[in-house]
Amino acid sequence: MKTIQNILLFTFLAALAYSCTKNDGATPVPVSKVSIPKIVKKSGDVAIDVTDFDNFSANFEVGLLFPDDERPTKLDVVIRKNGDANNVKVFKADVTTFPTSFTLTGSDIVSLFGTPAVLNDNYDIGLDVYMKDGNKYQAYPAVGIGYGSGVVNLDGSSVSIQYSAICKYNPDLYAGDFEVVEDEFQDTAPGDIITLTKIDDTHFSYNYPSLGGMTNQLL
Template sequence: MKRILSLTILVFAGMLLFNACKKDENPRIPALERVPLPYLTKDTSADVLIQDPATFKGKFNVDVFFKSDAKPKKMDVVVILNGDVTNIKTLKADVTAFPTAIDVTANDLAGLFGKTAADIQTGDAFTVGADVTTNDGFVVPAFRNDSAEAESYGGDAQNYDGASLTIQYKKVCPLDVNGLVGSFTMDDPQFWGGAYPVTTTLSGNELTLHNWIEVPTATLKMTIDEKTQTVTVAKQLTLADGYGYHNWTTVGSGDIDACSNSITLKLTNTVDEGSFGTATMTMHK
């Protein structure tokens, strides 16, 4: 049975351990292999969410994370549906050039699992990874189906700044930005400590929230990205003076749920007197 190898950083750590003791003192230490770390990224010029399966056209790149590291013999691009690692399908085998761009449609993804684009339901998520084969023939799978851990790569791989071992294409409700306009409730237990009413107005792709922190004249401006169904809150002064503090400033981002026309925000709030830290809150009907 072939050994399932971990990523380069774990192998490197193992090499240090190996050098600290003699092989004949611990014969159970296996031979070590250097394994390239895959790097999968979406091409944001194409679709990044499945809003309409009939028209979805995605594109992503398969590459290695460490450009100067040893290249693999090949990578096989594989897909799982809704996290089911017992049913792994191959989208594209024998990728040998890095980077390689791969185009994909909803029919391509659904067809791997005996479905059509019309069968894709809201909430369905296709996760794409890459099985790595080294030049010595060792295979490191993107997903494992023989343990509780779905992914074969250790946590250290995910912690690299900018690492991307997998990507996901998820079916979401189509976004109608006009559904984000009107009267809402802001649920804010972490920062404000409760819920309060807000209203929103729209100008182009800028959504303005009124009655921020329960001050009628305070506003919070959010830039909507319809393709990714996210909002960006650029650093801004939301209130000059209020509640005994001065120069209320907010910065952060958020995710839109187009099915419920709600926005979950992660914001950092500061005043001249200090910072309130980062808090998560939800604007909903």
């Protein structure tokens, strides 16, 4: 009888020890909720013309992808230059009205980054999101993806916009008198003046002085 009791006691203690040490899985990680911001270009310039930088002006709108979802306490409009997460500036802080529009100008870029845009510079505009639980979600974190993976694939998602510095084609720059410096074909001589006349935005005509004023057309 004592033997049976000892076996039952051992079985009970073993079961108790197993129930205290069994791993039922990893401790659940708390899930934080973030409002997905939305930013879109509205009007004005779609790129930065470096030949007319001072007149650059672009209007964009910031808001939420799901307006009826939980709203953040505020948004910061931030600008990242040339994809560098260490070169992000706050353009507009503490935005609490969504949607709302802003205008970015050439002088704003100089104020934020110290210099005008040069050819091939890129300026990304995004939104830092502050939620009611105290969490902040950066548009351009140094590590990881802002707002979590997969957000950019949501229908209608637009969490960032970009303005690139380009040399915009201006046909009026090519009309007028031009002096020949060198002509390897020797159709003209150094010092000759070639006059380009604008026909339309993509066509010009010109005269060869050494060919008796023959008119040619550039395509």
